[in-house]
Amino acid sequence: MEIKTGTYSALGKAADELRRLVFIDEQGVPEEEVLDALNLQAVHIVAFDGGKPAATARVWSSGDVWRIGLVAVAKAKRRRHVGESVMRAAIKYIASNGGREILLTAQQEVCGFYEKLDFAPCGEAEVFESGFVLVPMKLCLSP
Numbered sequence: 850m851e852i853k854t855g856t857y858s859a860l861g862k863a864a865d866e867l868r869r870l871v872f873i874d875e876q877g878v879p880e881e882e883v884l885d886a887l888n889l890q891a892v893h894i895v896a897f898d899g900g901k902p903a904a905t906a907r908v909w910s911s912g913d914v915w916r917i918g919l920v921a922v923a924k925a926k927r928r929r930h931v932g933e934s935v936m937r938a939a940i941k942y943i944a945s946n947g948g949r950e951i952l953l954t955a956q957q958e959v960c961g962f963y964e965k966l967d968f969a970p971c972g973e974a975e976v977f978e979s980g981f982v983l984v985p986m987k988l989c990l991s992p
């Protein structure tokens with residue numbers, strides 16, 4: 850497994866391929882919520898297995914607030930700590946760029962995955978018409 854961190858022009862094609870499979874095809878998320886303009890300014894993490902994208906996440910900041918989003922692992926690669934590896938690479942990138950606090954919005958059924966990485970719920974869950982329940986979560990990085 851090789852984990853790369855880079856711009857949308859470097860990694861966007863591989864990341865979008867996996868996001869399409871996981872969020873649009875598997876979960877039915879509208880395309881415009883996945884392949885959005887934020888991708889152009891975000892930094893992308895992609896884990897490659899045998900040259901194929903196995904997992905991805907994106908990272909971006911506004912002011913002092915850092916966020917991680919669109920965390921996805923290929924169906925056949927789940928529960929093998931690939932998602933954890935991509936999250937650790939994202940957290941490392943943020944820490945090395947001076948980030949002290951990371952926010953994300955978790956689908957309720959995967960909160961346990963983020964809790965294993967020391968994220969904690971930090972607000973009210975939001976219920977969407979689509980059926981998704983999203984929980985805000987936060988990780989404070991030690992100085």
Ligand SMILES: CC(C)(COP(=O)(O)OP(=O)(O)OC[C@H]1O[C@@H](n2cnc3c(N)ncnc32)[C@H](O)[C@@H]1OP(=O)(O)O)[C@@H](O)C(=O)NCCC(=O)NCCS
Binds near residue numbers: 871921932961
């Ligand atoms: C959620 C997701 C990213 C997890 O990736 P993964 O590679 O399967 O997870 P890992 O194997 O790295 O799991 C790391 C730890 O979290 C746990 N974990 C993984 N998924 C979990 C879940 N849904 N609920 C609770 N714990 C979970 C694992 O058991 C493991 O624990 P351990 O260290 O005690 O063995 C993956 O299932 C996925 O892509 N799902 C579809 C897309 C999605 O829902 N993305 C999240 C959007 S918020």
